[in-house]
Amino acid sequence: MAEEAVTDAPELAAGDGVRRRDFINIAAVSVAGVGGLSTLVPLISQMSPSADVLAQSSTEVDISAIETGQAIKAVFRSQPVFIRNLTPAEITEANEVAVASLRDPQTLAERTLKSKENWLITMAVCTHLGCVPLGAGEGESRGEFGGYFCPCHGSHYDTAARIRKGPAPLNLEVPDYEFVSDTVVKIG
Amino acid sequence: MSFPWANEYKPSHPFMQWMDDRLPLPRLVYNSVGAGYPVPRNLNYWWNFGFMALVCLIIQIVTGIILAMHFAANDTVAFDSVEHIMRDVNWGWLMRYVHANGAAAFFVVVYVHIFRGFYYGSYKAPREMVWLLGVVLFLLMMATAFMGYVLPWGQMSFWAAKVITGLFSAIPMVGEPLQQWLLGGFAPGNATLNRFFSLHYLLPFVIVGVVVLHIWALHIPGSSNPTGVPVKSESDTVPFFPYFIAKDGWTVGAFLFFLAAVTFYAPNMLGHPDNYIPANPMSTPAHIVPDWYFWPFYAILRAFTTDFFFIPAKLMGVLAMFGSILIWFLLPWLDKSPVRSASYRPLYRKFFYVLLVAMAVLFYCGGAPAEEPYVVISQIAAAYYFAHFLIILPIVSAIERPDPLPYSITEAVLGEDESAALSPAE
Ligand code: HEM
Numbered sequence A: 001m002a003e004e005a006v007t008d009a010p011e012l013a014a015g016d017g018v019r020r021r022d023f024i025n026i027a028a029v030s031v032a033g034v035g036g037l038s039t040l041v042p043l044i045s046q047m048s049p050s051a052d053v054l055a056q057s058s059t060e061v062d063i064s065a066i067e068t069g070q071a072i073k074a075v076f077r078s079q080p081v082f083i084r085n086l087t088p089a090e091i092t093e094a095n096e097v098a099v100a101s102l103r104d105p106q107t108l109a110e111r112t113l114k115s116k117e118n119w120l121i122t123m124a125v126c127t128h129l130g131c132v133p134l135g136a137g138e139g140e141s142r143g144e145f146g147g148y149f150c151p152c153h154g155s156h157y158d159t160a161a162r163i164r165k166g167p168a169p170l171n172l173e174v175p176d177y178e179f180v181s182d183t184v185v186k187i188g
Numbered sequence B: 001m002s003f004p005w006a007n008e009y010k011p012s013h014p015f016m017q018w019m020d021d022r023l024p025l026p027r028l029v030y031n032s033v034g035a036g037y038p039v040p041r042n043l044n045y046w047w048n049f050g051f052m053a054l055v056c057l058i059i060q061i062v063t064g065i066i067l068a069m070h071f072a073a074n075d076t077v078a079f080d081s082v083e084h085i086m087r088d089v090n091w092g093w094l095m096r097y098v099h100a101n102g103a104a105a106f107f108v109v110v111y112v113h114i115f116r117g118f119y120y121g122s123y124k125a126p127r128e129m130v131w132l133l134g135v136v137l138f139l140l141m142m143a144t145a146f147m148g149y150v151l152p153w154g155q156m157s158f159w160a161a162k163v164i165t166g167l168f169s170a171i172p173m174v175g176e177p178l179q180q181w182l183l184g185g186f187a188p189g190n191a192t193l194n195r196f197f198s199l200h201y202l203l204p205f206v207i208v209g210v211v212v213l214h215i216w217a218l219h220i221p222g223s224s225n226p227t228g229v230p231v232k233s234e235s236d237t238v239p240f241f242p243y244f245i246a247k248d249g250w251t252v253g254a255f256l257f258f259l260a261a262v263t264f265y266a267p268n269m270l271g272h273p274d275n276y277i278p279a280n281p282m283s284t285p286a287h288i289v290p291d292w293y294f295w296p297f298y299a300i301l302r303a304f305t306t307d308f309f310f311i312p313a314k315l316m317g318v319l320a321m322f323g324s325i326l327i328w329f330l331l332p333w334l335d336k337s338p339v340r341s342a343s344y345r346p347l348y349r350k351f352f353y354v355l356l357v358a359m360a361v362l363f364y365c366g367g368a369p370a371e372e373p374y375v376v377i378s379q380i381a382a383a384y385y386f387a388h389f390l391i392i393l394p395i396v397s398a399i400e401r402p403d404p405l406p407y408s409i410t411e412a413v414l415g416e417d418e419s420a421a422l423s424p425a426e
């Protein structure tokens, strides 16, 4: 009787040639493996930005008080945004640059809205490692190219907030925005 | 493990005998840090720093658990809860200052411990695994220290979190989402603070686990020694207890003296005043630098300012910074000289000191602003740093003619005199 119970010889397996024990083994390990791996999804994704963080608010900013040549810092998604009213000289300077020579080639027109070329609105987040560059406040360094300067590791941005020198790889990011009226801009 | 002449554990008390038959924990202690563990008799003071590192780890865990009893990991109150610890909690200021300065002291000790390894070739066979686990410990320490630094949620905390997680954004394709995943948001916030606290509490215990492996791996061949000549006979060793316990004890005392001096008389010497300003996402402090123990690596990060072929400068800097530590993993295979100790390697010894100078230069530049001439200087020093490991070490170990080694540790200590060899204890 015992002999019968422990028999596991291949010749006794079902006609298709698959041993019963192998089948159970593979099936069990696969189910456990897929199950184990799928528990990783919640374990990992819990760390991503949560719903309240993602519920992105848009920000409306009154820009009527920003004189030509001035800039302010606004807040969008708990990060600072630069809103700058460019001078004609700054616009000319930005347009004179050979675009192909830039690290992140973009024209000023591509970075502003049509017929609002003097309003340069960018994230105030250095594309290197995320510091807030200087240049918006009165008397702050504006770097070698007259735009913004990030003191953390020395990135220089030009008057169109394009990266010109230093470790940052990209131009300051332009967020989505629209003009609600001539004096109010909605970011996001 | 261990040598045939190691003292054997013989419990004398009936209870210890009873215990030994059921859970031989006292035997384990006796054989690993007691009279049952023979250690080379010629170890110099550079071998004391491993034990001091262990003491540092214990100090950090004890003070850390106490701080956690009073700290609140929430971005609206974290800063205030730290001030509450400093002003209101009984002895809270002491716990915080010891924890903060203890972390710095831990790094001083571990840097010495690592340079001991560089000089005496402690990473060579048969101790490669001890070394590899050591590098893992160093990486864990850096991660732990960084997350701890974020917890008080001052200006330096906030911007450290932003810049260091920003390192990951350099990775092509997945960088941005990865950074947001690490932060739990678009910028450091409450989610970041909470998870960093959770991990800052966890990692020290992971470190404890890896330290156990580190010492386990060390105890297979036993400690190396200043000559690098392996132990040959009983007269080359003395038992860990009482000899090295006593010696370790005295340097721990000296260490605690310095830690107390800094804690009581200059507790903010190594800190940044800006971290007493609450976190402000709208403005970056004028001069942001990490804590001093990251400076050499930070200088390497900043040394890359222009694109390198098709690799962006930013990614290059990040790769170089991580690479400058990860390269230590390869050390046992880059330095092929069969002679361990630099005391017998005239050429390697010179380059060892040049490496120290290069690292000191990087250290200095890492703490300086990102301006000329520091950028150019760090570029040169960083290039030398990598050349040391990838070019100089393999060449030196191939062409160098080492000095003659002593026959044994005993001979190195007592001279060749026959009668000087220790006779077995009476
Ligand atoms: C949490 C941090 C650490 C602790 C608590 C620790 C502890 C110890 C202890 C107690 C010893 C034996 C005593 C001595 O030789 O000094 C030792 C040996 C050693 N450690 Fe560490 N260690 C740590 C980190 C590291 C790091 C970061 C490295 C290298 C990257 C390293 C490499 C070594 C090596 C190679 C030895 C053997 C030395 C020899 O026998 O010549 N350790 N460690």
Ligand code: FES
Pocket (backbone or CB within 6 Å): A126, A127, A128, A129, A130, A131, A150, A151, A152, A153, A154, A155, A166, A167, A168
């Ligand atoms: S974060 Fe701006 S240069 Fe590094």
